Every structure is written in C-alpha cells, then in structure tokens.
Amino acid sequence: MTSQVRGVQLARLLGQWHALPGRRRSPDYAALAAAVRGLLADGRLPLGVRLPAERELAEALRISRTTVTAAYRQLRETGHLASRRGAGSWTMLPGTHRVASTGLWTPLDDRDMIDLGVAALAAPPELVPAARAAVEDLPRYLSGAGYHPTGIIELREAVARTYTERGLPTSAEQIMVTSGTQHALDLVLRLALAPGGNVLVESPTYPNALAALAARRARISTHGLAVDAGWDADLLLGSIRQTRPKLAYLIPEFQNPTGHLMPAELRERLVATAHAAGTDLVVDESFVDLPLNGTPPPPPVAVFDRHSRVISIGGMSKPYWGGLRIGWVRASAPQVQRLAAARVGVDMASPVLDQLVAVHLLAQAPAIVAARRAQLVTQRDALLDVLAERLPDWRVGVPHGGVTLWVELDGPISSALARAAEEVGVRLAPGPRFGLDGTLERFLRLPFTLPADDLVEAVGRLAAIRYDLDRGAGRPRWREPAVIA
Template sequence: MALAGSVRGSQLTRLLGDWQGPGRRRSGPEYAQLAGAVRSLLTDGRLALGVRLPAERELAQALGLSRTTVTAAYRTLRESGHLTSRRGAGSWTALPGGHRVGTSGLWAPIEDDEIIDLGQAALPAPPELTDAVAAAAEDLPAYLTSAGYHPMGLPVLREAVAADFSRRGLPTLADQIMITGGAQHALDLILRLLVAPGQRTLLETPTYPNALTAVLASRARVVGYALGDAGWDGDLLLSTVRDARARLAYLIPDYHNPTGHLMETALRERLPAAAHAVGTDVVVDETFADLRLDGPELPPSVATFDRAARVLTVGGMSKPYWGGLRIGWVRAATSITARLAAARVAVDMSSPVLEQLVAAHLLGAREQVLAARRAQLTARRDTLVAALRARLPEWRFVVPHGGLSLWVELDAPVSSVLARTVEELGVRVAAGPRFGADGTMERFLRLPYTRPEADLVEAVERLAQARESVDRVPVRPLRAPAIVA
C-alpha cells in the first residue's frame, strides 16, 4: 500500500473525538491513552495506513496537551509497530509486521438452501425480467444479419442509459456511453486504459472488495482514504487527493458499499477540480444510485461538476435489477469511451446482443421495477434494524437511507472469528477485513438486507448465539468459500 498523504493536527483531533471523555475507560497515563486511541483508529479502519501524522508540536497544540505527552505517545506507537518514523521526514501509520491487502474479493459459491447467505448484497430477479426477455427475443431478428460485435454497445441501450443520466440532470449523449459486462468489467477496462503498473490509485477504506482486487490486479499502488462514522471528511478527502497525486481515484458516493453513506453535494462540487489540479482522474461508482429508500434526495452526480472531463461514471444492472444480467456501463468523454471500446476488443469484443436488448426493455420498465425494489428493501432494512436492536443492542450502526446493507460496529474486534463461528450455525457473512487491509476493521461486519424478512430475523438470532459462544467455544475452519458481492 502506498503512502496516503498526511493528516493535520486539527483533522486528527476530529477523528479522535472525545478520547478522554467521561465515558471512556482510563488505562494508564495520558500518553498511553492517546497512543491507544490512535491505535484504535487504525485497527478499526477509521485512519488509513501509510498516512503521515502531524508533527508532535502541531498535534500537542491541537489537543491542548504537552509536547512531552505526544512525544511519548508516538514513541509507544513506534514500539508497538503502529508507527514508522524517519528523522527529519515524519511519522507514518502502519501495522505491526507490515500489512497486506486481500488478493481476492471472490470465492467460489456453493449452492446450499440450508445456508442463509448474507455474504452477497444482491437481489433475485424482478418479475418484469420475464417480459423483458420475451420482448428482447422479438427484437432479436433485426440484429441477426450483422456479425453481432458492438464494442461500444447497442445504440438502443446506450441511448436508454444516456437518457437516464439526462433525466437526473446530467446531459449525456449516447456517444458518451459504453456498455460493459457489468460495473466490475467497466472498472477493469478503465484500469487497463488509464493506470500503468506502479502508479497510485486512491480508494476509500472500507471499499468494495472486488474493486480492491481489480486495482491490485492492475499492479497499481493502493492509497487509502479512511471513511469516518459520518462518511467523508471533506477537507481530509481533498487534502488526501492533493497529497497522494494518484493517477486514479475510485469512489462510491451514492450509498457507499459497505457503509451506506451518501456524499453531500458540497463535497461533490469541490472534488473534480481538486482531482484535476493534481492530474487525478476520478471513477465514480453509481451502482447503488437507484436504491434510495428514504431520507434526503439523491444529490447531483459528481460528473455534473466536472469541467475538465476527468470524471468517469460507472453503473450497471446488477444491484437494482439482477446480478445474472451482466450489463454495466461507463459514462465519460467521447474520446475516453472510444479508447475504452478499442481496449476491450482485446478482452471480450462486446457484450451479448440479447442481454443488451433485455436490459433496454428493463430500463423501459424502470419506475415499476424500482418502486417495488425500494418498498421491499425498506421493509427488509427495517426488519434487520429491529432484530439487531432487540438481540444485539450493544452493536452500533447508522441506518442508511439507501443501498443494500448495514455496516455494523461490533462490541469487540471479533469479526473474522464471528464469521467462522456463525458459518457453523448456517449463516454466511462477510467479515470487516474483507473490505480493506488485513489486520483492520475486525470490529465491523457487513449485513445486507436483501434476504426475506424471516431469514433476516433468523440470521440475527444465530449471530447472537455465535457472539455468545465466541469466547468459549473453539472455532472450526470454514466449511466452504463464499462470494462477496
């Protein structure tokens, strides 16, 4: 993982919060408490790895402490392996013995009706899919006289996607749209085109595991930006963008996966210019943009504020419609989409014609499909929230206004152990470390609310049983691998 810029004294003070408050447990002298608070930020993923901490004098002034206290805290962090320092250069966050980023976000699935699979934040197909397939089959003969290769995608589908962007307030031409084999395929093509091995790519932590895998496969150097409890700290994100000078930044501003946060409009306005100033292209993943359940209206797309054609927007059918329909897209400047289409010819030539026709018809039934999805997801989200509050009240989470999952803070850093234990009880979950660097986010668990209500209630009951047994029952290895989607 590459260096992730720096954090100022005022910013670290905000991240630390009320670390000496009356509700905090006192453990030793003040410097030890400060070191422990910084260590907790790191292991919980709230402070990114590779970040340069403020100078001792600056942090002491920001916290209202003596410099001696901060010096001792930094020394304690160096001794525990959570800080590395170079004389005259500064101190950077680290993990003991180094750290690595998971190399695979995808494991082979096992079909088992007895397992409640909460590893996948995905829905079954909507009933409208059957009619869309029938209508697409009627359209197909008109395309059979050609070779069937359309690297940019079928015009009818590109026009439908462009119209949807325009409806949201972002005027878009069909030539700005390239159809892909899903949003993941879109990201892979963008990385192939824009990022050379060794160049930096900025990602949020936590982030979507398969996006992280794609960045690593491109041999890019990962730079992390840690999301806080309330989402993005605008000043810290923009300073990270400026300091990192990454070739590419991959962000999920709309009901972020896995946290569910929604980026505010003010930060969306400032982001493109800050990235452009240091030569960073921004990939905005809008996979969840159609899944607003309640709360504030969806802000304008980040690309709305792009004045330099440096924002590439990816989306797809998998989350709002169906994962089995491998259709995604990229919205970018026409010069970029043309280059992406040329690059994809070496990979897969084009997306299937019949699936694109199905997608076009589903988009035509957009309002009907999404209204049903939103009602279903709202009920399931509320059921999961109620079950967690009743059976595991010590677990903390922010109820998201959209998306497909809760990002739950556990009462102890036992996420991986809990995932292995509850697997034996018939529930599959994705542990926190799957969404970032190994050794971090053991206090978190992603819980999708895409299963039927009865399954969610039962899953929480089994999670409660597993949590009770974690400290007293030996944990057996996983029976089988799983997909995190």
C-alpha cells in the same frame, strides 16, 4: 509523495479520546495511543500516513508535548508507528501483517446456508416478460455479426436518457455498454491506469474493486470513512493534493458498504481538486437508483466536470438482477472510443440478447425501482429491529440508501465471527474484506437483500454464537469462502 495528516485533522478524528472506556484506569499517553490504534484498526486513519509533529498535535489537543511524545513512543513499541529522526513518523501495523482482498470466492452451493455475503436482490417479476419481449426483438440483429463493442444503440440511448433525467445531459456516443459494472471498472483501469500506478480509494470500499486494482499492481492509498459522518472533506481533498494519485475510485451514492451519500458541495470541490492534481475520478454509481429516505441523491459528480476528469460506471445488478450482466461507462465520446478499442482484446462485445432485455427493463424502470425500494425499506427495518433486540451492543446507523448496513461490533471479532457463523449456516462478509492491511476487524457488512424472515433467523444464529466467541468455545472448521458482491 507520502500523505500527511495535520494536527487539527487528527484531533478531529480522535474526538473525545480522553473519554474512552477504561480511560480512568489509564494515563493520558496510554489513552491517546489506544485511541490512535483504534483509528488504525477501524480504517479511519490510513496506513503509511505521516502523523503530525509532536508539538503540533499537542497544540491541537491542548495537552502537553510530553504526553504526545510518550504516546508516540508507545505506538512505536507496539508496532503501530515507524519513526525516522528528522523525517517524521508513519502509521503501520505490527509485524507488517497484511490481509489481501482477493474479491471473488468460490460459488455458493449449500442451499441451507443463509448467504449474507452477497448484497444483491433476486430477480424482479418483470424479468421474464422482458426476456420474452427481447427474444421477439432479436431477429432484427441476426443478419449481422452481433459484435457491438460499445453496445447496441437502443440500450446506449436508454442509459443516456437516465443521466439526462438526473441533470447530466448525455448522448449515446458517451455511453459504452459492458458485461456488468465490474467489467466496466476493469476496462477503465486498463485504459486509465498503468501497472503500478497510484490510486486513492475509500476505506472501507468494495472488495472486488480492490481485487481489480491488485490485478493492475496499483499502489493503493486510502481515505477512511467515519461511521457516522462519512467523508472528511479536508482529509479527502488533502490526500488528493498531497499524493496526486493518477486515479481515485469513489462510491458517492450510498457507498458500499457504509450507505453514506456524498453531499453536493463536496462533489463540486472534489472535481475541482482532482483537476488541479491531475487525478481522474472513477465514480461507481451502482446504487444510485436506491435512495431509501424519499430524497433523490444530489447531482451526479460528472455535472461538475469540465475537463473530462470524471468517468462514471453503473449497471443493472443492484436495482434489477445480478444475473443480467449489463453495465456501462459514461465518459466523453473520445474516451468511449478508446475504451472500445481496448475492449476488443478482452471480450469483443456484450451479448445482444441481454442488452435487449435491459432495454425492456429500463422502459419499466419507475415501477420496478419503486417496488425494489419499498421491498428494501421493509427488509432494512426488519434487520435493524432484530439487531437492536438480539445484539444491542452492536452499533449501526440507518443508511441513506443502498442495500447494506455497516455494523460496528462490540470487539475486533469480525473474521472470527464469520468463521463461526459458517458452522451455524450463515455466510458473512467480514470487515477486513472491505479494506487493506488487516484493518476493519470491528466491522461487519450486513445486506438486507434477503426476505425479512431469513434476516431475522440469521441474526438469531449470530446472537447465539456471539457469546461462545468470548468463551473461546469450539474451534470452527475452515471452509472455502463464497462470493462477495
């Protein structure tokens, strides 16, 4: 079923559309059409969604129906709207232009490059002692085959304790250890989503999740996140009720890339709505350990689950180290057993030694994570300060947590900026990588996981080339892009 946006919902998204820059030079219908195109370009209004009838939108905006009719006509002429008599009008982009999200790119091998494409920290100092201790523990496992499809019991118990401490009672039987969070997502999709199944995701969202969904040939619909407010509860829950997706992939804790934090009230309504619609929720908790404002996150989404609709995934990559390929799935015990059966055809089990390292790191979690948060706050503030100084026209909010800023640029230049930045030694993750169909060109994800000096230097280089983009100076050479994580 096609998703539909109601008149009052679209009016709320449009906001003060009549006060946009250049408004006095444009008639009402042109300003309204431009505002709708802006919502599409930013990803806040999904593609393929049915717009309200002309009369309904006119009443919601308190303008004449003639103005709405003319705006819709202009949107059809520019290729942003397709209409069929008696059936309605659907959003689209001109020329069916589409930008694919392939996820992984080629590895970085240029030491002079400041890589802002990867949102991950270097290893903590506790990693080496933890690895040494893990080697000492390893002989206990050497008499067996070493295959533990659900993970070694020590790590499963340690991960289960982290959920229990967050207010979600969990047993080791509800935990499956994987080779990273991406592996956890892939296994869940193999179990829960048939090829071609319908999936709802946020826009923007994690590029490698889009790649995993593309591998399952999923039919993806999106819920756009507002730059300031995050999720629109009515639109999100309405999309689930209308489209009844088989699965919804969401990042409620410090969403990647926006840093938004889903409120508890919406979490509860989300689970109830998903159950009524027959939708399974895959909740990515990769950043749950990294609140940066001193306030712990709301209860886990699974707290409100009474029907095994919520599958939570997480891992060690963001709070600890990406090179330690340890992730996990939290689900019902029967679901974990089915995941283990599906896993045998993929990789059998995660490395025992890596799991032992993870056990020792989790035992020191309070100290390690506290140091990580302090480090991230310092680097975040340095990045915010230099952006305000060198690129004041860029709009950026302070995220509740996580490791990234979601920056609204002063024009739809994200991809062009990323190409030009390669020439001055800065690697970027442009906005379209976090969405579908060529949208989000006005946005850029900037992680604050590098040292403050590197962040300041990178922004200085970006400020130097920003002016050249307006002048059309130079034509940057194409390079193979790098990993986005």
